[in-house]
Amino acid sequence: MLGIHAHIGSQIFEVNGFQMAAKKLIETLADWNQRIGYEAKVLNVGGGFGIRYTEDDDPIAPEEFVDAIVKTVKQETSSKGLITPAIWIEPGRSIVGPAGYNLYTVGSRKDVEGIRSYVTVDGGMGDNIRPALYQADYEAVLASNPTAPIAETVRVAGKYCESGDILIKEQALPASKPGDVLVMLATGAYGYSMASNYNRNPRPAVVFCENGEAKLVISRETYDDLISHDLTI
Structure with missing residues (x-):
């Protein structure tokens, strides 16, 4: 087994939840290390980093999340005599969310x-x-x-x-x-x-745009696409 993973939720604007999750994961690793000698190569604290959808949302900078998580993992592993594993996160929404319209x-x-x-x-x-x-x-x-x-x-x-x-x-x-x-x-x-395809509607196209250039990456569905799997009986 490469490591250990947790996911605490979505659209999170505070670091303390990730710190608590990291502590709990390391407690688990310390127990496994004591009982069976297991040492994790990876500790994955998951995703859930919030983004701004409306003016009421106030996400913190990604650097604050990363800094708090890394410091917590290093402190906790050191205090328990464990080797600090590679620290993984899943930034998902925080990257692609603001990039799409x-x-x-x-x-x-x-x-x-x-x-x-x-x-x-x-x-x-x-x-x-x-x-x-x-x-x-x-x-x-x-x-x-x-x-x-x-x-x-x-x-x-x-x-x-x-x-x-x-x-x-x-x-x-x-x-x-x-x-x-x-x-x-x-x-x-x-x-x-x-x-x-709710109510038999085709899905829209997807276009990537960068530096004034546009590229179609998923074509717009047609009604022929919708009936392509219909069988003649």
């Missing part, structure tokens, strides 16, 4: 007097299930002018014919019209990887 085209609009206004888009829970499944919060901007003055607060709804298909409950936006492109921020983690 969902682009939606604004469609129809519904204004319910005295309650709220709805802006619908050509995507939703099929390409980002997290708001419906986890009540996850996101923010969005207009692609044409992300810093345009705010004109209203709307609820951004999807196209999947479900009352729970709400991408953003309350989003401050400039005035928008059908055909505008809405950019939903920080969707790189658990977006496409959890996407589905």
Whole structure:
């Protein structure tokens, strides 16, 4: 066995949980070392490092996580007479989350007097299930002018014919019209990887962009793709 691993959760903004997990793992290793002479080559404290989805999120710098984890592991292994193993983390969401964006085209609009206004888009829970499944919060901007003055607060709804298909409950936006492109921020983690063909809808394309260059890496699904496994009977 190469080593020992733990995972304490997701979207974490404090270091103490990782420090406690590291201490518990090393306690386990000390016990195994005493009983069977086992020495781990790797200690993996998992992932869960939080990112900024909305202005209410205040993630700490990755360096703070790493520094606290490394110091704790070194102190605990030294105090228990163990060799310090390689320290692994799983930065996953903290890397890919902020790197991804969902682009939606604004469609129809519904204004319910005295309650709220709805802006619908050509995507939703099929390409980002997290708001419906986890009540996850996101923010969005207009692609044409992300810093345009705010004109209203709307609820951004999807196209999947479900009352729970709400991408953003309350989003401050400039005035928008059908055909505008809405950019939903920080969707790189658990977006496409959890996407589905809900209600027989094709999944969107994925494009990588860097230094002004764009490359299609996953093509947009077609309706032919959806029926490709259907059999003639």
